[in-house]
Amino acid sequence: MSRYFDVIIIGAGAAGLMAAASAGQRGRRVLLIDHAVKLAEKIRISGGGRCNFTNLNVRPECYLSANPHYVRSALAQYSQHDFIALVERYGIAYHEKTLGQLFCDESSQQIIDMLDAECRTGNVERVMGVIVDEVGRSDRFILKTSLGELASESLVVATGGLSIPQIGATPFGYRLAEQFGQTVTELAPALVPLTFHVEDAERFAPLAGIALDVEARAGKAKFRENALFTHKGVSGPAILQVSSYWQAGEALTLDLLPGVNLDAELAEREGSEQKLANTMAELGWPKRFAEVWLAGQGLDIRVRELSAKRSRQLVEAVARWSLLPNGTQGYKKAEVTRGGIDTKQLDSKTMMSKSVPGLFFVGEVVDVTGWLGGYNFQWAWSSGYVAGQHC
Numbered sequence: 001m002s003r004y005f006d007v008i009i010i011g012a013g014a015a016g017l018m019a020a021a022s023a024g025q026r027g028r029r030v031l032l033i034d035h036a037v038k039l040a041e042k043i044r045i046s047g048g049g050r051c052n053f054t055n056l057n058v059r060p061e062c063y064l065s066a067n068p069h070y071v072r073s074a075l076a077q078y079s080q081h082d083f084i085a086l087v088e089r090y091g092i093a094y095h096e097k098t099l100g101q102l103f104c105d106e107s108s109q110q111i112i113d114m115l116d117a118e119c120r121t122g123n124v125e126r127v128m129g130v131i132v133d134e135v136g137r138s139d140r141f142i143l144k145t146s147l148g149e150l151a152s153e154s155l156v157v158a159t160g161g162l163s164i165p166q167i168g169a170t171p172f173g174y175r176l177a178e179q180f181g182q183t184v185t186e187l188a189p190a191l192v193p194l195t196f197h198v199e200d201a202e203r204f205a206p207l208a209g210i211a212l213d214v215e216a217r218a219g220k221a222k223f224r225e226n227a228l229f230t231h232k233g234v235s236g237p238a239i240l241q242v243s244s245y246w247q248a249g250e251a252l253t254l255d256l257l258p259g260v261n262l263d264a265e266l267a268e269r270e271g272s273e274q275k276l277a278n279t280m281a282e283l284g285w286p287k288r289f290a291e292v293w294l295a296g297q298g299l300d301i302r303v304r305e306l307s308a309k310r311s312r313q314l315v316e317a318v319a320r321w322s323l324l325p326n327g328t329q330g331y332k333k334a335e336v337t338r339g340g341i342d343t344k345q346l347d348s349k350t351m352m353s354k355s356v357p358g359l360f361f362v363g364e365v366v367d368v369t370g371w372l373g374g375y376n377f378q379w380a381w382s383s384g385y386v387a388g389q390h391c
């Protein structure tokens with residue numbers, strides 16, 4: 001005999017908790033299961049322990065997907081303002097850190113507790129440490145699990161992406177999707193530090209630990225934020241952002257002095273005895289970066305020694321510094337997975353499979369990847385809420 005539920009949700013992370021609360025509060029009998037013992041570990045570790053839970057500037061353009069329109073309906077049905085209202089209803093204090101990014105003042109645990117309370121309001125039955133061995137379907141979904149056999153009218157898959165396997169990420173959702181005839185697009189680590197070839201790593205080793213304001217470009221994407229040199233390559237928000245757009249074999253282009261008219265600044269200082277490194281530091285570069293980078297260009301010189309030709313070359317090199325990464329630091333360091341269940345086969349208004357009635361996919365397991373800065377959680381809240389309204 002199997003236990004029957006209206007809805008079973010696999011994965012009690014951000015999207016699964018939201019879907020469970022949304023369905024439960026509609027009066028659906030919901031079971032939420034997860035193989036992890038601890039609840040929503042990714043929320044807990046997010047935002048340095050303070051969870052960057054959404055962004056004031058969420059809009060469809062901030063998401064990557066083979067179908068960029070897929071996110072529109074869900075983001076409209078449950079927006080960042082809806083989630084902020086929920087956070088405020090629970091009296092959770094928050095602040096905007098930068099660029100619209102909203103963080104808890106105290107702890108990401110508050111967001112987990114809030115979602116858990118919302119699930120209790122919806123009488124959701126939640127069980128952790130459950131292993132799902134098999135999923136089948138006749139007139140209903142049948143799950144063989146460590147809890148015994150379970151059955152449901154609807155099945156919501158909220159098992160997330162592949163990043164940080166050490167806290168429970170698995171490819172379960174992708175495999176289940178394939179079992180039910182859904183296509184999974186190519187997967188890759190995203191919002192991830194990029195690595196250098198050995199020669200570059202050695203060349204740039206003296207820059208490790210230095211951060212500077214840049215405009216980083218990969219393909220058509222460009223982001224102005226900090227880049228950070230590491231012992232292995234480059235990281236920092238600007239690099240993490242473009243990493244989602246970066247394709248293996250492509251070079252990144254960095255404008256190392258965005259918003260500064262270097263040509264005019266050098267013209268103003270023509271003939272100056274000032275060391276070029278000091279000039280660049282005056283214009284905003286960290287001193288050590290200026291010294292190492294200019295030495296690498298053979299420009300450990302004074303401004304007056306800069307010929308017109310070298311000056312033009314410098315302006316060009318600063319505006320379009322090209323770096324050729326040889327890879328990424330992989331899922332161990334990636335915040336999210338790019339790619340996922342093909343949105344062409346899902347209904348954007350409900351999150352349900354077009355070919356398997358009752359089967360829903362939400363959150364990161366879907367081919368939707370948000371920018372850095374609260375966009376991925378907003379996708380989890382929006383897609384989870386919408387599935388909860390229709391499952």
Ligand code: FDA
Nearest residue numbers: 011013014015035046047052160168172363364374376377
């Ligand atoms: P999520 O990963 O949250 O949940 C999936 C759940 O499924 C997990 O509980 C897992 O245990 C469970 N599961 C997996 N396989 C299973 C199986 N076989 N059986 C049963 N259960 C299974 N985003 C953001 O917007 N702001 C931020 O501040 C951050 N910060 C951040 C920091 C770090 C270090 C990382 C790695 C990621 C972020 N993110 C983020 C990204 C964000 O955490 C992520 O996009 C969402 O958690 C995705 O929500 P989901 O519910 O889809 O997956």
